Amino acid sequence: MAPSxxxxxxxxxxxxxxxxxxxxxxxxxxxxxGIVAELSDITGLKAKSKVAYAMIDRSQLKDFLESRIKEExxxxxxxxxxxxxxxxxxxxxxxxxxxxxxxxxxxxAAAFYDFRKKKLFVLDTTSGQMQQTALVHxxxxxxxxxxxxxxxxxxxxxxxxxxxxxRMAVMExxxxxxMTEYMARHQGQSLKDNRALMEIMSSGDxxxxxxxxxxxxxxxxxxxxxxxxxxxMLFQHVVYEKLERAAFAEVFRTPPATTxxxxxxxxxxxxxxxxxxxxxxxxxxxxxxxxxxxxxxxELDHSLLLRQYAGKETAADLSPQWSGGRYRVVEQSKAGxxxxxxxxxxxxxxxxxxxxxxxxxxxxxxxxxxxxxRDEADILTGRGDDGEFVVRLEGKRVTSLEGQPxxxx
Numbered sequence: 001m002a003p004s005x006x007x008x009x010x011x012x013x014x015x016x017x018x019x020x021x022x023x024x025x026x027x028x029x030x031x032x033x034g035i036v037a038e039l040s041d042i043t044g045l046k047a048k049s050k051v052a053y054a055m056i057d058r059s060q061l062k063d064f065l066e067s068r069i070k071e072e073x074x075x076x077x078x079x080x081x082x083x084x085x086x087x088x089x090x091x092x093x094x095x096x097x098x099x100x101x102x103x104x105x106x107x108x109a110a111a112f113y114d115f116r117k118k119k120l121f122v123l124d125t126t127s128g129q130m131q132q133t134a135l136v137h138x139x140x141x142x143x144x145x146x147x148x149x150x151x152x153x154x155x156x157x158x159x160x161x162x163x164x165x166x167r168m169a170v171m172e173x174x175x176x177x178x179m180t181e182y183m184a185r186h187q188g189q190s191l192k193d194n195r196a197l198m199e200i201m202s203s204g205d206x207x208x209x210x211x212x213x214x215x216x217x218x219x220x221x222x223x224x225x226x227x228x229x230x231x232x233m234l235f236q237h238v239v240y241e242k243l244e245r246a247a248f249a250e251v252f253r254t255p256p257a258t259t260x261x262x263x264x265x266x267x268x269x270x271x272x273x274x275x276x277x278x279x280x281x282x283x284x285x286x287x288x289x290x291x292x293x294x295x296x297x298x299e300l301d302h303s304l305l306l307r308q309y310a311g312k313e314t315a316a317d318l319s320p321q322w323s324g325g326r327y328r329v330v331e332q333s334k335a336g337x338x339x340x341x342x343x344x345x346x347x348x349x350x351x352x353x354x355x356x357x358x359x360x361x362x363x364x365x366x367x368x369x370x371x372x373x374r375d376e377a378d379i380l381t382g383r384g385d386d387g388e389f390v391v392r393l394e395g396k397r398v399t400s401l402e403g404q405p406x407x408x409x
Contacts, residue, residue: 089366090220113141115150140175162298173232259300275324280399289330297325321351339403
């Protein structure tokens with residue numbers, strides 16, 4: 001599963017808390033050529049053209065988000081995404097994905113680069129040093145776009161939810177790394193020999209009430225929104241340590257295939273590919289139902305699922321042993337019930353057994369009511385809020401069918 005598709009249409013500088021007032025716009029934008037020249041020196045990527053720019057206010061940003069959603073995300077696609085996230089247990093049943101995402105991005109963004117319009121936008125809010133920081137982040141996007149076409153880069157990852165998240169981590173991680181390196185150099189430092197600084201800047205600590213919408217957002221949306229910036233920055237740093245200047249082009253030319261490769265760069269260098277286990281077969285009663293959504297679930301997804309329902313220690317122990325995962329949601333009709341097909345594969349049978357036990361906690365916690373009829377070492381059956389379920393442990397795989405109609409009496 002990946003974060004909301006329309007999140008990918010913006011490159012919001014989430015680490016930036018302020019931008020520039022209109023009165024400071026000219027002074028701010030006059031820095032563009034100098035910043036781009038310095039970013040080119042760091043990356044070896046030469047600017048091919050001037051970067052277009054404009055100043056907007058927060059209401060204009062919200063209008064932009066609303067129009068982008070209408071342009072790129074069909075209502076049916078949004079309904080499918082929201083339904084899927086709720087079936088998997090990532091969102092509460094009364095959560096409004098569209099409205100919440102717009103509010104979240106409106107709160108967070110201080111500047112963004114629209115890689116479709118090839119234009120940089122800075123918000124007219126407050127002044128200060130952070131305005132320059134926001135500008136550097138977005139100019140890093142603009143420079144990468146001139147060489148690697150960010151829109152096309154993201155589109156090539158849509159066949160796999162997990163790969164899309166990994167590609168977003170490449171895009172945002174590199175911009176965050178370059179933003180921090182630029183500011184460090186102006187303080188006489190460098191991330192190259194100051195990993196502690198890099199880890200502090202990539203910590204993603206947004207506590208303290210500064211971002212109330214973000215802090216109230218469900219864990220899955222919050223973490224998948226921050227992941228490209230935090231873990232993406234750490235990933236870029238490791239690749240840079242190994243390849244130096246060539247790293248900035250390499251991550252776009254040979255992008256990571258999974259979030260596992262972002263979290264564990266050794267897996268990236270080893271070209272570790274995910275397993276593609278088959279989904280459990282639908283029972284006869286559901287075979288005529290229509291597919292609503294289907295995709296992949298990566299290490300990040302499983303880590304968040306386990307963190308939410310089984311605890312941080314279980315997540316830290318099991319999620320690195322993920323090998324592959326898929327899901328599919330089918331429905332009887334738009335207004336009717338929906339069912340979930342799910343499978344995950346693990347490195348060892350012991351890890352799969354551990355996840356099987358943890359998944360019992362997931363089911364128990366994500367539903368208000370659950371009636372377990374069979375609870376054995378390799379099978380769990382019963383009825384939850386949305387219908388019958390069957391969870392199986394089969395060697396290194398765990399499968400689940402959820403939301404089936406009640407069997408005839």
